[in-house]
Amino acid sequence: MKTVYVRFYEELNDFLPPDKRKLRFLHSFQGRVSVKDLLESIGVPHTEIDLILVNAKSVGFNYIVNDKDDISVYPVFESFNITEVQHLRPQPLREPKFILDVQLGSLAKYLRMLGFDVAYKNSNSKNEIIMISINEKRTILTKDRNLLKRNDVTHGYWIRNKEVIDQVKEVNRRFQLNKLIQPFNRCMICNTLLERIEKKKIMERLQERTKNMVDEFEICPSCSRIYWKGSHYQKMEEIINEIREFK
Numbered sequence: 448m449k450t451v452y453v454r455f456y457e458e459l460n461d462f463l464p465p466d467k468r469k470l471r472f473l474h475s476f477q478g479r480v481s482v483k484d485l486l487e488s489i490g491v492p493h494t495e496i497d498l499i500l501v502n503a504k505s506v507g508f509n510y511i512v513n514d515k516d517d518i519s520v521y522p523v524f525e526s527f528n529i530t531e532v533q534h535l536r537p538q539p540l541r542e543p544k545f546i547l548d549v550q551l552g553s554l555a556k557y558l559r560m561l562g563f564d565v566a567y568k569n570s571n572s573k574n575e576i577i578m579i580s581i582n583e584k585r586t587i588l589t590k591d592r593n594l595l596k597r598n599d600v601t602h603g604y605w606i607r608n609k610e611v612i613d614q615v616k617e618v619n620r621r622f623q624l625n626k627l628i629q630p631f632n633r634c635m636i637c638n639t640l641l642e643r644i645e646k647k648k649i650m651e652r653l654q655e656r657t658k659n660m661v662d663e664f665e666i667c668p669s670c671s672r673i674y675w676k677g678s679h680y681q682k683m684e685e686i687i688n689e690i691r692e693f694k
Contacts, residue, residue, distance in 0.1 A: 449514040450475050456521045461607055462490045483508035492595030494603040497523045543622055546579050548589040553611040559638055562629035616693040630687050634667035641665040641674060649673055
């Protein structure tokens with residue numbers, strides 16, 4: 448049996464049991480193990496890790512752990528320069544596009560409301576989610592830690608919060624989306640960009656009250672769902688402002 452000392456920093460502690468959070472603890476293992484496999488056996492997906500120091504030296508995921516190693520593990524850095532050490536995460540995707548697992552249908556709708564390109568089907572398998580992520584260069588958002596431990600996952604994030612508004616705030620802060628929000632330009636049901644449509648072309652689909660009070664409409668060219676600034680619009684704007692103001 449071999450042993451190492453391990454310390455996780457900042458939000459990586461979210462993956463640990465309470466007795467190991469923010470502490471340097473002893474961890475035992477057997478055989479020949481890479482540092483990636485060792486850290487994921489503790490519960491932390493590799494997609495959440497940006498820097499690993501072993502005995503104060505930067506290493507990659509394929510480093511083979513030795514007995515008595517002292518391992519420090521860090522998440523993505525936002526505020527100081529670590530350009531001289533080895534980054535483990537791929538470069539951020541140029542355009543923020545997401546694919547969500549089957550547990551996050553409500554989050555998908557809210558992110559689409561903010562204008563973000565979000566792929567979601569409640570029938571997608573884990574393999575399908577990964578393939579779409581790779582082929583379409585989408586970041587996986589998931590409640591399933593094990594999904595993020597798959598070797599072929601390069602961009603992914605584990606959603607911590609349970610309530611959907613809190614989840615939206617979490618994603619907005621984690622991916623720094625505030626300046627990219629373009630609300631109400633995408634279908635919340637099928638993700639397609641909306642198009643303006645003349646009122647006269649959809650008159651037979653409108654209720655009398657809407658016909659009399661609203662003049663501007665948009666339509667989804669994929670599913671034909673019609674959108675307008677109705678009674679719900681002000682409430683949705685309040686939610687968007689709440690999300691933007693969350694720090």
